[in-house]
Each structure stands twice: as structure tokens, then as C-alpha cells.
Amino acid sequence: MIQGTTSDAGKSTLAAGLCRVLYRRGIRVAPFKPQNMALNSAVTLDGGEIGRAQAVQAQASGLEPHSDMNPVLLKPTSDQGAQVIIHGKARFNLEAGAYHDYKPTAMRAVLESWSRLSAEYQCLIIEGAGSPAEINLRQGDIANMGFAEAADVPVILIADIDRGGVFAHLVGTLALLSTSERDRVKGFVINRFRGDIALLQSGLDWLEQETGKPVLGVLPYLHDLHIEAEDAVPRGASTIATTAKLRVIAPVLPRISNHTDFDALRLHPQVDFRFIGPSEPIPPADLIILPGSKNVRADLAFLREQGWEPAILRHLRYGGKLLGICGGFQMLGKTVADPLGLEGHPGCDAGLSLLDMQTELQAEKQLVQSSGTLSLGKATVTGYEIHMGMSTGPALLRSLAMLPSGPEGAISEDGKIAGTYLHGLFDHPEACAAILAWAGLAQPEAYDYRALREASLNRLADVLEAHLDWAKLGPMVFPEVI
Incomplete structure (x- = not known):
């Protein structure tokens, strides 16, 4: 399971990249996100609706999207309410407080999908939501550590160094977890690094000594990587050099x-x-x-x-x-x-x-x-x-x-x-x-966006192959398939 210290830390991207790495190695892999909150969604092969990020991760796995890959999807209709989609179908609209009371029922739906996918695939790459250290959301959690504990899965914690404070994010997140949850975290991935890696090494050494957990990789900042965003609207003008616009x-x-x-x-x-x-x-x-x-x-x-x-x-x-x-x-x-x-x-x-x-x-x-x-x-x-x-x-x-x-x-x-x-x-x-x-x-030129997405997934997989410590990551997280 990939969990992040913050929103937009790189969970979706890392999950998609891992799906593509394993797919290219001939492993039957599928994505899974227990609970998603997003207004970007996709229609599945079985006639359901899931988050758009999981549809892209399905493509990375060489699969058509299926409603089990994202069994709970929340689509906000206001600042306090959302449409609740279970197993791909819209069930009802709930205010935030009412949904909190509904979580035990939602968790049963999550575990049903998890069981079906686990029986069909060799490996599942699970994406968390937001941060596991949100104290007010810990009770009844189904999106992060609550699911990880219920399904007994190892966790990789990813943090975005580009926004600053990466060591505080990682150590602070661990500090807010329970003992069993901390034990579940197998290591860290630092995302969006630019600069001389040698200047970061002393910090990595301190982090491993302080936490007793390994840094599994430092991923470079990938310019012009084109994989759909989970939810945030990209702002600004086109970034591609254009002619005759x-x-x-x-x-x-x-x-x-x-x-x-x-x-x-x-x-x-x-x-x-x-x-x-x-x-x-x-x-x-x-x-x-x-x-x-x-x-x-x-x-x-x-x-x-x-x-x-x-x-x-x-x-x-x-x-x-x-x-x-x-x-x-x-x-x-x-x-x-x-x-x-x-x-x-x-x-x-x-x-x-x-x-x-x-x-x-x-x-x-x-x-x-x-x-x-x-x-x-x-x-x-x-x-x-x-x-x-x-x-x-x-x-x-x-x-x-x-x-x-x-x-x-x-x-x-x-x-x-x-x-x-x-x-x-x-x-x-x-x-x-x-x-x-x-x-x-x-x-107008014939522009194949789908081919660009496929090339981006392969580029991302190449980067993960090069910058993750597979000698540590494979036996620790994927012992049965790598």
C-alpha cells in the first residue's frame, strides 16, 4: 500500500508506476483504492464508476478498469455533502457526519472487493488517500491505516521534497501513528527531488537512523510527465511549444x-x-x-x-x-x-x-x-x-x-x-x-493522446526501475512475486 504524508505527495503516480513495472515483468497486477474522493471518474468494463486515477493504473497494469478497483467513490456535491458510490453504483447523497456513521458498511464493501481481487491477481498495488495522520479521521478509517490493518498489508510512505519539510513530514507522520501502524511502514520514498543527490545523503542517513526504516528510493522531478491528475485542476496556459495556435x-x-x-x-x-x-x-x-x-x-x-x-x-x-x-x-x-x-x-x-x-x-x-x-x-x-x-x-x-x-x-x-x-x-x-x-x-495535426499516456507510463516505470532500491523493496514488499 502506498500512503502519503500529504495530498499530492505522489501516491497515484507511484502506484501507477509500480503497476507498470510489475506488468512489464509478467506479474498479474491490479490497482486498488479503498476510498476515493474525486470528481474525475471513469466508466468501468462492468458498467460501474471509479476514480480516474485507478482507471489509469488499470491501463498501467494492462487491464480494463473494474469497479472493484475503487469500491468506494465520493463525489462532492457541496462543501459538506457528497454522492456516495459503492461498487460502481451511486447509492445516495450524504453529509459528512452521516457518512462517518456509514463507514462500517462502506468497509464491508471495501473488503468484499479486496477479497475478489486478491483471489484473481498475484499482486495488488493499493493507494491511500490524503494522509494517514489525520487525527480527526482516524476513527473508522477505511482509506489508509484502517484498511492496511484490516487487510494486513505492508505500507510504503511517500513524501514530496519539492514542497519543503520532507523530513518533518515523514517523521511527524510516523509519530502520529500507533505502534502497530508504525511497524507496518516498511520504508520511505522521497518524490520530486531536483539537485545533487550527494547533498541530500546526510539527511537520508539521519532519517534511517532516527526511524530505523530504510529509504527505498529518491525519485527525480519528472518534467512533462503526462498522467492524469487525481483531482486538482492544472492551472496556467499550455506548456507545450506551439505554432499556429x-x-x-x-x-x-x-x-x-x-x-x-x-x-x-x-x-x-x-x-x-x-x-x-x-x-x-x-x-x-x-x-x-x-x-x-x-x-x-x-x-x-x-x-x-x-x-x-x-x-x-x-x-x-x-x-x-x-x-x-x-x-x-x-x-x-x-x-x-x-x-x-x-x-x-x-x-x-x-x-x-x-x-x-x-x-x-x-x-x-x-x-x-x-x-x-x-x-x-x-x-x-x-x-x-x-x-x-x-x-x-x-x-x-x-x-x-x-x-x-x-x-x-x-x-x-x-x-x-x-x-x-x-x-x-x-x-x-x-x-x-x-x-x-x-x-x-x-x-489540425492528428494527435494521439492515448499513445502519449502509454509512453508516459513506460517512462515512469523506467525511472522507478532506476531509482528504487529493488534489492530492499522486492523481498520486503513483494516477497512472493519478485
């Missing part, structure tokens, strides 16, 4: 979901992509994309509070293109209704009225992996649907795509506005090129 922006909504949809655009050599945050004006652009949302009505109200609605209308008047994905697609219609109060208080709000359709949220969530053909250039498109809203209206007669299940999405009569429920819309090279051409990019 198409300007693309996406407003960051408070409950933005699946912002990994935009990774292919952020890295595309012909695209200048930017997320626009709160209080930022909408700049001139060729394409505005309204992203997915876990609380569409509240995020639509936020969009209006920011003054973005008139900016979007001005963008359209000047010939710009507008695309809505999932919740962003729902916002383009005339109304968004939530009669059951699935994402907040029951009610119905006016949409942007840019497409002649209306959406009503329903109790049954749609979870579908899809592939088909875009109406734009007849390009192949692949993706997945995760939504509770059902949209109806004349706008849907002009579909954006044709899937095996029938027409999907919409495109306006003047061709300026489009919407879809498909996440991962830009991952297929043909679909990405077709949409960029529609948005105004002359001669």
Missing part, C-alpha cells in the same frame, strides 16, 4: 468534473489552452468549452455570478464556437430541472437557452462506454458517459455523433454551438482533429 478556454466551475477531458488539448502542439478561474474575465478565444459539473444548477448560477454569460454571448456574436460537455451541455439548453433534489434543493433553473432542449435529472445514473462517428468529418469518436440528466428537445434532432445506441449530442443550425454527453471526446486522434477543424484550426 487555436485559442481554447474552459471556465473552472466550483464542482467541475472530469477536467481530464482537456488534457489532450492542454498538450496539443497547435492549441493554446487555458482554464479560466474565478474573477478572471473571459479572454478572446476561438473555442469556449463548458465542462462537466457535479452540481449543474449551482455551477450555472456561479457562471452567471462571474459575468461569464454575456461574455459567452459576445464570443458567439463575434464568430467563436461553443462546446458543452455533459453538465456543460445541459447548461446550453432552456432549463435544468432537479425535481428529486439529487444535486441540491429541488427545483428548476433557466439554462443559457442556446439550444432548444431541456434537461431533467433522474435517479438512475447513465454509465456507458461508447464509440461511434462524429457528424463533423465522419471522424471516429470514443468516450464514456457519466450523467444523471436526460435531455430532450428539437435540438437533439441535429446530433453531434452517431453511436450504436443512436444519435448523441447536438449541434446548432448555424454550426456555432455543439454539445455532448461524451467524456474523453478529444482522446481519439480523429475526433480531436475534427473538433479542432470545426473550431477554426487549419490543417
